[in-house]
Structures are given as structure tokens and as C-alpha cells.
Amino acid sequence: MDAYGQTLQQSLSSHRKMAVDGESRGSAFRIKNCAFDLLSSWEHLIMEDDDDDDDNVVRDPMADDAGDDDYEWLDLMQRDLRLKSTFLYCDFNQMISAAPHDDQSKSLTQLANKLLSSIQELDTASSSGCIHLIQDRYNDVAIILKEVVALMP
Numbered sequence: 001m002d003a004y005g006q007t008l009q010q011s012l013s014s015h016r017k018m019a020v021d022g023e024s025r026g027s028a029f030r031i032k033n034c035a036f037d038l039l040s041s042w043e044h045l046i047m048e049d050d051d052d053d054d055d056n057v058v059r060d061p062m063a064d065d066a067g068d069d070d071y072e073w074l075d076l077m078q079r080d081l082r083l084k085s086t087f088l089y090c091d092f093n094q095m096i097s098a099a100p101h102d103d104q105s106k107s108l109t110q111l112a113n114k115l116l117s118s119i120q121e122l123d124t125a126s127s128s129g130c131i132h133l134i135q136d137r138y139n140d141v142a143i144i145l146k147e148v149v150a151l152m153p
Helices: 003-050 070-100 103-126 131-150
Strands: none
Touching: 003 070, 003 131, 070 103, 103 131
């Protein structure tokens, strides 16, 4: 291969590496943003609903006596949670794939599994409608989200 070919190959290799680095930075940025969004939106609603200690259960929206406000916020939050968990899954997958070392890949995989598992538990708790269970699962998720925020570049 001549000098021009080698220079071109090095340039392409450098561009590929920069693209992977850029994608990883973009994934880290989105992960951090999703974490902040989940922390702020759920914390606000959990704290707000904590003041209402009348029955500690969100009523079934199909029941005749259920008001729209009783269930609407929870339904919206569940949809948001599911959407953000999909983004988190994709972005963690990107970062794990681009990790330069096996130990980084393993630690990211463990963190992602822990976070996504706790988010799934929060979603399940949200489906039950029990405010105390939702608050408990949210607190578990919040601890992991804070860890994620601290670890992301």
C-alpha cells in the first residue's frame, strides 16, 4: 500500500473512532438526561401525592366513582417511564458495545441491569396503584439513578 493509501486508512480509522466516541458521549448525555427527568418528575408526583393520605391507593379509572385525576397522572408517568427505559436500554447498549475494556463493559452491564430491573419493579408497582408500594420502588430507583448520574461522564 502506498503512502496515500495508508494515510487514507488512518484517516478513516480515526473518523470511525471519533464517531464511536461521539455516539458514546451522546448516549451518556441521554442517559444522564433521562435520569434527571425521572428523578424530578417522579419525585414531584410522589411528594405531591404523599400529602393525600385518605386511602393510599389510586382508584381504578374504570370504576364509576373514580375521578380522572386519580389515575391520569399515574398512567402518564407509566408511559413516560416505559419510554425512558427504552431509551436507557438503547443508550446503555451503545455504551457497553463501545467500552474499550472488558471491566468497563461488565460494570456498565451490571449498572444497566440493576437500573432497568428496578424500573421494571416501579412499573409493576405503578400498575398496582398502591401509593406506598410505588413510593418504596421509586426510592429504590432514585438511589440507582443518582449512582448513574454520578458515574456518567
